[in-house]
Amino acid sequence: MRTRETPNSSELVTYAPFTLFPTPVPEAAFLQALAVQTHFNTLVDKISQDPHFLEEALASTIQADDFTAKLFDIYRHVQQEGRTQSIVVGLIRSDYMLDQGEGGTSSLKQIEINTISAGGFGVTDRLPEVHRHVLRSVGLLKESECVQDNNDRTAGMSAALAKAWELYGQQKAVILFLVEDVQISKLTHRCLEKELWNRNIPAIRRKFEEVSRRGSLDDDKKLFIDGLEVAVVYYRNGYMPEHYTEQAWDARLMMERSLAVKCPDISTHLAGTKKVQQVLAKPGVLEKFFPDQPQVVEQIRATFAGLYTLDMGPEGDRAVAMALANPDEFVLKPQREGGGNNYFGEDIVRVLQEVKSDKRRAAYILMDRIQPRTEQNIVLRRGLPLKLTSVCWEIGICGAYVRHEGELVLNEVAGHILRTKSIEQDDEGTVKGDFEFLWAVNVSPKRRQVEWKVVY
Ligand code: ADP
Ligand code: MG
Numbered sequence: 176m177r178t179r180e181t182p183n184s185s186e187l188v189t190y191a192p193f194t195l196f197p198t199p200v201p202e203a204a205f206l207q208a209l210a211v212q213t214h215f216n217t218l219v220d221k222i223s224q225d226p227h228f229l230e231e232a233l234a235s236t237i238q239a240d241d242f243t244a245k246l247f248d249i250y251r252h253v254q255q256e257g258r259t260q261s262i263v264v265g266l267i268r269s270d271y272m273l274d275q276g277e278g279g280t281s282s283l284k285q286i287e288i289n290t291i292s293a294g295g296f297g298v299t300d301r302l303p304e305v306h307r308h309v310l311r312s313v314g315l316l317k318e319s320e321c322v323q324d325n326n327d328r329t330a331g332m333s334a335a336l337a338k339a340w341e342l343y344g345q346q347k348a349v350i351l352f353l354v355e356d357v358q359i360s361k362l363t364h365r366c367l368e369k370e371l372w373n374r375n376i377p378a379i380r381r382k383f384e385e386v387s388r389r390g391s392l393d394d395d396k397k398l399f400i401d402g403l404e405v406a407v408v409y410y411r412n413g414y415m416p417e418h419y420t421e422q423a424w425d426a427r428l429m430m431e432r433s434l435a436v437k438c439p440d441i442s443t444h445l446a447g448t449k450k451v452q453q454v455l456a457k458p459g460v461l462e463k464f465f466p467d468q469p470q471v472v473e474q475i476r477a478t479f480a481g482l483y484t485l486d487m488g489p490e491g492d493r494a495v496a497m498a499l500a501n502p503d504e505f506v507l508k509p510q511r512e513g514g515g516n517n518y519f520g521e522d523i524v525r526v527l528q529e530v531k532s533d534k535r536r537a538a539y540i541l542m543d544r545i546q547p548r549t550e551q552n553i554v555l556r557r558g559l560p561l562k563l564t565s566v567c568w569e570i571g572i573c574g575a576y577v578r579h580e581g582e583l584v585l586n587e588v589a590g591h592i593l594r595t596k597s598i599e600q601d602d603e604g605t606v607k608g609d610f611e612f613l614w615a616v617n618v619s620p621k622r623r624q625v626e627w628k629v630v631y
Contacts, residue, residue, distance in 0.1 A: 211269075
């Protein structure tokens with residue numbers, strides 16, 4: 176990947192951070208996460224088509240959170256104008272950690288679903304090979320066979336984009352990657368672009384600012400930029416308030432109003448908010464989306480941790496009291512993406528003391544804090560000394576789907592990504608704070624009987 180010092184140069188690059196050894200993940204948890212993914216794809220897609228649900232779920236949030244409110248304004252605008260495009264493509268990622276219960280039990284718990292700019296493909300596709308090599312080189316041959324291949328993500332994601340492009344039906348139209356101003360991860364996007372070009376699908380990269388200056392809609396609401404018709408807009412940017420200027424908001428609105436397929440469209444973006452996640456965990460809500468499929472409901476619900484509203488009212492009051500009494504047992508989450516936004520421990524107390532008496536608290540949700548098991552590993556990260564350190568992991572399952580005229584014509588699991596976080600960077604030595612982006616792609620589900628002993 177590119178470096179922080181020269182973020183827009185491909186001449187000076189460094190390796191993406193990774194762990195020297197793969198971190199083992201229990202087979203049962205891995206298979207459980209894979210098995211539920213197509214249901215999550217379906218669920219996100221159903222939510223995105225349910226204006227009543229989105230209105231109700233986000234009503235209090237948009238009063239308290241400006242960013243969600245601005246996204247919601249675009250949603251309303253598009254709803255009122257009437258949808259123009261019946262093709263939707265979703266590239267999502269559902270993240271999980273393994274919660275250690277009492278007596279050695281553990282259960283897979285969902286951390287969140289990412290519906291916009293979900294990463295986890297590209298340059299890290301080859302990490303399993305690196306890990307196999309490392310294990311062989313220290314004589315751990317049996318263990319090296321446990322490392323799961325993981326090169327299906329880029330192919331799976333590009334297949335969904337390609338399908339949407341095909342359905343759009345214009346040979347010359349392009350897939351537009353809407354990219355950041357500072358493009359540290361451009362090389363990873365290139366892996367996806369290359370897959371598209373291999374299929375003779377032209378892919379271009381533009382920033383909000385370029386779309387704002389040079390993009391336009393024709394009378395049929397087709398989206399054009401630099402003389403090129405856009406079949407699909409793939410957002411790699413636009414999930415944080417900092418990504419937007421006034422012009423960027425206008426450009427987002429123009430793209431959402433257009434005939435181009437959006438990945439994701441504004442309603443799918445909103446379906447990925449933390450507030451929606453919390454509402455889904457309320458009794459009876461999943462049943463509405465899967466009325467005749469109790470097993471699907473059960474499978475999805477089994478992955479939910481405790482999630483609590485902070486809306487004004489008795490239920491929210493109870494959640495506030497609970498969090499203040501035992502802050503170490505919860506995570507306080509605002510409606511933000513991209514890491515580094517959540518509150519833990521004493522910070523929860525500080526924030527809640529400030530907002531607890533008024534509707535500002537509805538900008539957040541409260542979640543049970545997962546207690547993961549820790550492992551030992553060596554993290555390779557530019558500038559960090561090499562040493563054995565305690566780490567914990569979070570696994571993401573990538574899902575890809577395409578809807579066309581009301582039918583899911585593609586609904587697939589597109590691989591996994593395992594991220595490992597050093598937990599020794601915290602003052603208290605506890606699992607606290609957000610994940611560093613330490614990509615470590617490694618799972619050992621095939622041969623779980625192997626005893627995992629890494630010799631350093
Ligand atoms: P973001 O959208 O910023 O990625 P997440 O919900 O994924 O927000 O949270 C960011 C990070 O915070 C996670 O990767 C994880 O390290 C930590 N985290 C989030 N929720 C929990 C939880 N319930 N228990 C423990 N850690 C959590
Ligand atoms: Mg996350």
